Amino acid sequence: MKKSILIIGASSDIGIEVAKQFALNGYDLHLASRNKEKLNDTLSEVKLSSKITTNIYEFDALNIAGHKDFIDSFEFLPNITMCFVGHMGNQKNNEKNSDERILVMETNFLAPINFLSEIANRYEKIKSGTIVGVSSVAGERGRSTNYIYGASKSGVTTFLSGLRNRLSKHNVNVITVLPGPVFTKMTRNTNLPKFLTANPNHVAKDIFQAVINKKDVIYSFKIWRYIMIIIKLIPENIFKKMKISELLELLQDRGVDIRTFKGGTKKDLVRKAQEVYSLSFRHP
Secondary structure (H helix, E strand, O other), X not given: OXXXXXXXXXXXXXXXXXXXXXXXXXXXXXEXXXXXXXXXXXXXXXXXOOOOOEEEEEOOOOOHHHHHHHXXXXXXXXXXXXXXXXXXXXXXXXXXXXXXXXXXXXXXXXXHHHHHHHHHHHHHHHOXXXXXXXXXXXXXXXXXXXXXXXXXXXXXXXXXXXXXXXXXXXXXXXXXXXXXOEOOHHHOOOOXXXXXXXXXXXXXXXXXXXXXXXXXXXXXXXXXHHHHHHXXXXXXXXXXXXXXXXXXXXXXXXXXXXXXOOOOOHHHHHXXXXXXXXXXHHOO
């Protein structure tokens, strides 16, 4: 069977770049979004090879009752399924408005986990397939600036971890993607640190490599793996008073440039992250 991929949220910034990446590598594309017009725009951005076929679907992921019927409409399920449905919202609005909170949770958590659960059941039966779910480093520890969004992503991370544990014995690969900040339409009004912020094309390339190499969990940029080691080590009585910007300033004051966290083995980098924590917080 020819290689194929189903992308839910294909008109998102990351979805478009992922479609390009897989098209360039010979995958047939199945692109789904609630806005079919945007999907046509996506197709215009994807340099299609005559050797691949492309299908587009008008599909609203928030219509959870329609997930099963949509999946059942495929005669042959694509080898890979990815979900890029997401909504950050505004933290202040999320705090004050229950409709906004519910929208964040439905878009980032309920809709993706229900859809991917339906896909998982089918991949489990045929003992084949790859599932890619997008979480966020925001879900690794709560911060005052985005904890509603972060909570929804934390749920996704836990879901994917459990799903991976369940499906590993059935030859189904489940990949958790944990981006840091990404320059997208969703983040256009936020003040992002440039050296820690990826562009959608970079994330798409990381995802493609993760699929090819059958990874379990990836961070994009990779540097976020080690930043999060430090952040998760900080005691709660210190962390609750901090902003991430203050953490970066503190590290800089202690002579640590987070941008130097590159090179070496994974073990070396983990040890370096732990040493940074020790220098910065245990011995002020």
